[in-house]
Amino acid sequence: MEYFKNLWELFVDMSFYMIIGLIFTGILHVFVNKNLILKHVGNKTTASVVKASVIGVPLPLCSCGVVPTAIQLGKSGASKGAVVSFLTSTPQTGIDSIIATYGLMGPLFAVYRAIAAFLSGIFSGIMTNILCKNEEATPEKLKPSGCSHAKAKTKSCGCSQAKAETKSCGCSHAKAETVNLSFIEKLKSVFSYGFGKFLDEIAEHFVIGLLVAALISTLLPEQWFSNFTNPILNMIMMLIIGTPMYICSTASIPIALTLIAKGISPGAAFVFLFAGPVTNIASVTILYKALGKKALIIYLASVAVCAVTFGLILDFIINTFHYQGIAVVGQIHAHEHPGYMVVLAILFGILVLRSLIKKYTTKKIDNTCCSH
Incomplete structure (x- = not known):
């Protein structure tokens, strides 16, 4: 029962900030012009590396969704450095996670996380440009890996019916045309994207994160990690x-x-x-094909160096200034949630459940051919 209590408390605390974050995610998707992004980043200057990092910080793209976007940057003429900069800064954070981090971990963590994403993107991009000076980005080598690239095909299963099918993993990369929509229609698009397509993409990982967090909270005794006193080894x-x-x-x-x-x-x-959001085994394999061995090594080394460096700096800041603004699970659980947060959590839970049902129902339909 303790496990489910911890799970519920974490879910209620996150739901309010997730709802706010998803609204801003929808606003970014509807009102930010993708072509403008390509215009600023699609060149081979050092400024494009900085711009790629700046643009990447607020964008709500996972490490799955960021890959095809980075491919498009490369095809638009961006240097390997700009592509790597975008790949580094974007998955670390987004408008949704910045708001959730602020609500659950305090303003220092939220601001620091965004700054670290920005600076690490610049560092990895510049290092890539320096060490891969005479190499061109070759994203055209990349083959689809599960993130949708909107490939329509006709599929027949022997039942004398053809079905137009679009392969997708939920990472919606194609921005709907909203230029000619009225403000009310754009507002509807904000909610349909934030609480529809984008939530469909992250719902499974959001639930897994909560399940793992509740498990750690239940099984490990308080201050268990204090037995490991070496901060470098912990990092x-x-x-x-x-x-x-x-x-x-x-x-x-x-x-x-x-x-x-x-x-x-x-x-x-x-x-x-x-490190968790930036890299994963699948994306490493893809990026090896897209960027080449040298750029991939620079990318991974930059992530490792920046992660540990920013971790050490954060500990130094907190210890030096005796910062007490980071909430921990025990402190969160020590107070009663107001009624509106419980109501919002229930509503958000319904939306998450809908996204999970939609995802797995779609998978089942795609893998079943006329049910026989």
């Missing part, structure tokens, strides 16, 4: 755990929050927040 451990995982920037928040409650330093928890 390396978080780096090893986070790097191969596929977890979005929002789903990593409850896990990091619970790790802090169990005695790990905020800096080590930050390493997990940093």
Whole structure:
């Protein structure tokens, strides 16, 4: 019962900030012009590396969704450095996770996370441009890997019926045309994207993150990580755990929050927040084909160096200024939730459940040919 209590408390705390974040996600999707992004980033200057990092920070793209977007940047003439900069800064955070981080972990963590994403994007991009100076980005080598590239095909299953099918994993990369829509129609698009397509994409990872966080909170005794006193080793451990995982920037928040409650330093928890969303085994394989061996090594090394460096800096800031603004799970559970948060959590839970049902129902239909 303790497990389900912890799970419910975490879910209620996150739901309010997730709802706000998804609204802003929809606003970005509807009102930000994708062609404008390509115009600013699609060249081979150092400024494009900086712009790629700036643009990447608020964009709500997971490490799955960021890959085809980065491909388009390369096809638009962006240097390898700009592509790597975008790949580094974008998955770390987004408008949804910034708001959720602020609500659950405090303003320092939220601001620091965005700054770290921005600076690490610039660092990895510039290093790539320097060390791959005479190489061109070749994203055209990349083959689809599960993230949709809107490929329509006709599929027959022997039942004398042809079905037009669009392959998709939920990572909606194609921006709907909204130029000629009225304001009311755009407003509807904000909610249909934020609580529809985007939530469909992250719902599974969000739930997994909550389940893991509640499990850690239930099984590990308080201050368990305080037995491991070497901060560098703790950060390396978080780096090893986070790097191969596929977890979005929002789903990593409850896990990091619970790790802090169990005695790990905020800096080590930050390493997990940093490395978890940026890299995973699948994306590494894809990027090897897209960028080449040298650029991939630079990318991974930059992620590792930046994650540990920013983790150490965060611990230094917190210890030096005796910052007490980071909430931990025990503190969150110590208060009663107001009624409106419980109501919002129930409504958000229904939306998450709908997204999960839609996802797995679609998978079942796609894998079943006329049910015989």
